Amino acid sequence: MSSTTEGTALGNRGHLEVPTNWRIGQAVLCAIVVLVGIFYFTIGWHSPAAESRVADNLSLFDGVGLLVLIGMIWLTTPAAATLAWTTFQESVRRKWMFALLIFALVLIVISTFFTWMQPGSQEKFIRDFGLGFIVIITMLMAVFLGVALVPPEIERRTILTILSKPVGRAQFLIGKFLGLCLTLLVNLAVLSVMFLITYAIFRFRLDHGIREALVSAPGHPGLMFELGGLTSALALQFGFLIIMASLALTLSLFLSNIAAIVVCFIVYFGGQTSGYWEYLSRGGGQSTLDKGLSPGVRDGIRAIYFLLPRFDRFDVRERLINHMPIAFNYMFKSFSSGLVYAAVLLIISYLLFSDREF
Amino acid sequence: MEQTTTATTPPEPQVKRSGGDVIIETKNLTKVYRAPFSRETKKALSDLNIDVRRGEIFGLVGPNGSGKTTTLKLLLGLIKPTSGDLTIFGQGPRDVAVKQRIGFLPDGPYFYDHLNASEVLDFYGKLFGFNEKERAERIPQLLDMVNLKEADRKRVIRTYSKGMVQRVGLAQALINDPEVLFLDEPTTGLDPIGARQMKDAILAQRDRGRTVLLCSHLLSDVQAICDRVAIISEGQLVKFGTVRELVGPSQTFEVFADSMSDEAIAKVRESNFGVEEAGNHVVLHASSADLLDQALKLVRDVGGNVVDVKGHSETLEDVFVRTVKSDGRG
Numbered sequence: 184m185s186s187t188t189e190g191t192a193l194g195n196r197g198h199l200e201v202p203t204n205w206r207i208g209q210a211v212l213c214a215i216v217v218l219v220g221i222f223y224f225t226i227g228w229h230s231p232a233a234e235s236r237v238a239d240n241l242s243l244f245d246g247v248g249l250l251v252l253i254g255m256i257w258l259t260t261p262a263a264a265t266l267a268w269t270t271f272q273e274s275v276r277r278k279w280m281f282a283l284l285i286f287a288l289v290l291i292v293i294s295t296f297f298t299w300m301q302p303g304s305q306e307k308f309i310r311d312f313g314l315g316f317i318v319i320i321t322m323l324m325a326v327f328l329g330v331a332l333v334p335p336e337i338e339r340r341t342i343l344t345i346l347s348k349p350v351g352r353a354q355f356l357i358g359k360f361l362g363l364c365l366t367l368l369v370n371l372a373v374l375s376v377m378f379l380i381t382y383a384i385f386r387f388r389l390d391h392g393i394r395e396a397l398v399s400a401p402g403h404p405g406l407m408f409e410l411g412g413l414t415s416a417l418a419l420q421f422g423f424l425i426i427m428a429s430l431a432l433t434l435s436l437f438l439s440n441i442a443a444i445v446v447c448f449i450v451y452f453g454g455q456t457s458g459y460w461e462y463l464s465r466g467g468g469q470s471t472l473d474k475g476l477s478p479g480v481r482d483g484i485r486a487i488y489f490l491l492p493r494f495d496r497f498d499v500r501e502r503l504i505n506h507m508p509i510a511f512n513y514m515f516k517s518f519s520s521g522l523v524y525a526a527v528l529l530i531i532s533y534l535l536f537s538d539r540e541f
Numbered sequence: 542m543e544q545t546t547t548a549t550t551p552p553e554p555q556v557k558r559s560g561g562d563v564i565i566e567t568k569n570l571t572k573v574y575r576a577p578f579s580r581e582t583k584k585a586l587s588d589l590n591i592d593v594r595r596g597e598i599f600g601l602v603g604p605n606g607s608g609k610t611t612t613l614k615l616l617l618g619l620i621k622p623t624s625g626d627l628t629i630f631g632q633g634p635r636d637v638a639v640k641q642r643i644g645f646l647p648d649g650p651y652f653y654d655h656l657n658a659s660e661v662l663d664f665y666g667k668l669f670g671f672n673e674k675e676r677a678e679r680i681p682q683l684l685d686m687v688n689l690k691e692a693d694r695k696r697v698i699r700t701y702s703k704g705m706v707q708r709v710g711l712a713q714a715l716i717n718d719p720e721v722l723f724l725d726e727p728t729t730g731l732d733p734i735g736a737r738q739m740k741d742a743i744l745a746q747r748d749r750g751r752t753v754l755l756c757s758h759l760l761s762d763v764q765a766i767c768d769r770v771a772i773i774s775e776g777q778l779v780k781f782g783t784v785r786e787l788v789g790p791s792q793t794f795e796v797f798a799d800s801m802s803d804e805a806i807a808k809v810r811e812s813n814f815g816v817e818e819a820g821n822h823v824v825l826h827a828s829s830a831d832l833l834d835q836a837l838k839l840v841r842d843v844g845g846n847v848v849d850v851k852g853h854s855e856t857l858e859d860v861f862v863r864t865v866k867s868d869g870r871g
Contacts, residue, residue, distance in 0.1 A: 262670070344665070
């Protein structure tokens with residue numbers, strides 16, 4: 184090491200304040216969210232008949248979801264963004280992640296060779312297989328990357344040098360979480376594009392031409408309608424992944440890796456069946472079993488129902504099978520609830536992490 | 542605790558030294574670790590009162606498990622004190638404004654191993670909010686300073702030797718040109734030349750008016766470069782002062798004499814000096830400068846010939862071992 188350590192013009196302060204340009208960018212994004220909220224509150228999106236049960240206008244809960252989004256945008260300082268980008272870089276440079284992505288891409292493509300298993304509804308096979316496969320693969324990514332987001336930083340002691348820099352603990356957590364969300368988004372996008380292309384090509388071949396595939400007829404929805412539905416389903420999957428990632432992150436702060444993964448899967452299956460929990464908590468069933476539930480058990484079930492995330496809201500595969508449209512306000516409400524759920528988990532994470540000693 | 546310190550009379554820091562203003566101060570700093578789900582506790586640090594002044598190199602030494610790293614972690618805000626006060630630049634250690642002004646090299650640093658040295662420094666530079674131009678200017682300077690070869694800068698960290706990682710560690714600690722540099726075992730993993738370069742780099746920081754707080758087991762290094770030293774044992778401050786105060790003026794001398802008859806040797810043996818024969822020489826041990834004069838006179842009086850005089854100063858290591866042992870902890 185050279186002993187001539189002359190200082191530079193840089194000085195030793197760095198820039199404590201968030202740069203004005205950054206804040207302006209954040210303010211613009213927040214303003215867009217507010218405008219969306221105002222539009223939704225005053226005008227609303229008018230749902231097709233199939234969505235008539237869903238309120239068209241902004242509810243209080245949706246408003247909370249938008250506030251959470253604004254809070255997340257505002258808390259994303261340059262330091263948090265740096266951590267997010269490094270987390271993303273680290274994730275995509277993991278060999279197992281790359282192998283998993285390649286495996287998933289290959290499997291999506293070769294699924295077209297197995298359509299003989301469902302004669303007469305080959306496109307349904309590809310649709311179900313592709314969507315289901317993407318749901319599972321990205322969910323595994325969210326869980327396994329989520330539980331490995333913070334503990335390795337502590338074990339490898341990289342956290343010591345990071346937290347001794349001007350980085351708050353909230354910024355650290357948000358940065359890591361956003362990095363994971365970015366990783367999941369990119370992986371989901373890559374898989375989705377490959378899946379949609381595969382599906383479109385298969386439909387062209389099945390319908391013996393592009394024009395034929397695009398035409399809608401009773402029992403034969405047009406390709407664009409189907410691709411729109413699939414894209415919405417895949418976009419909703421991202422909402423589901425945000426919840427799973429925040430859950431895995433939170434659990435990893437006080438449970439071992441294995442325990443956190445197991446609890447994630449339990450919550451996943453519980454959340455997928457949250458409609459059933461709601462049904463039981465009302466005690467509205469007609470069967471003898473349902474009527475036999477005591478008020479105490481019903482309260483317990485109701486508590487489980489309120490604690491579990493509504494994953495069924497993010498799973499629209501049944502709607503796709505029935506060729507039902509997925510309205511924007513349905514997606515909006517699902518995302519709002521997901522954001523609120525994720526925000527609660529992140530707040531719990533912060534409470535667990537803020538006084539943690541290293 | 543020994544003379545140079547007053548650890549039991551808080552909150553006044555034990556040693557005042559003319560010079561820079563106090564930038565780090567601890568008052569009755571205590572840390573008790575509690576095992577999770579257990580009533581078992583361990584007092585890692587007890588009523589520590591030290592002050593670190595601007596522009597000095599401050600050494601924190603102690604046996605393994607003595608509380609050095611705990612002290613460092615408290616100063617960095619990585620753990621919270623159980624009781625007592627701690628200020629850096631008059632503020633709490635977790636204040637982001639404080640972190641803007643400090644640098645830290647942990648013991649056995651570890652970085653994101655998928656990044657190369659330049660990317661690691663770029664990452665830390667961004668955490669300080671330096672823009673691209675500032676980072677592009679600063680990073681090559683730092684890598685030059687720590688002598689990391691051009692070819693190595695583009696290799697990912699996981700392929701680095703321990704010494705190379707340590708160099709990157711120093712570079713990241715200096716990325717913000719900190720006013721206070723915390724170094725935990727900075728010469729770990731470095732070869733002798735690297736260790737020497739590290740010491741030169743630390744001294745250069747002091748020459749630039751920077752403050753360095755150094756934790757090290759290598760007491761010869763600490764003695765060579767530190768202005769003041771605190772010795773901690775079992776969580777307590779047992780000695781604290783300038784190196785000169787700790788090592789003291791005490792010196793021992795060896796007087797080598799020859800051309801001495803058996804009678805002369807017998808006379809010398811009758812004196813209070815420790816006497817031994819080494820080859821053709823008779824060696825007299827004197828434990829002070831005054832006794833040295835007497836020993837030289839004695840040799841001449843008995844007709845001997847003084848051929849050499851060797852002086853031995855006490856080292857920090859001697860003080861450390863003696864202190865820790867006398868404290869019943871060694």
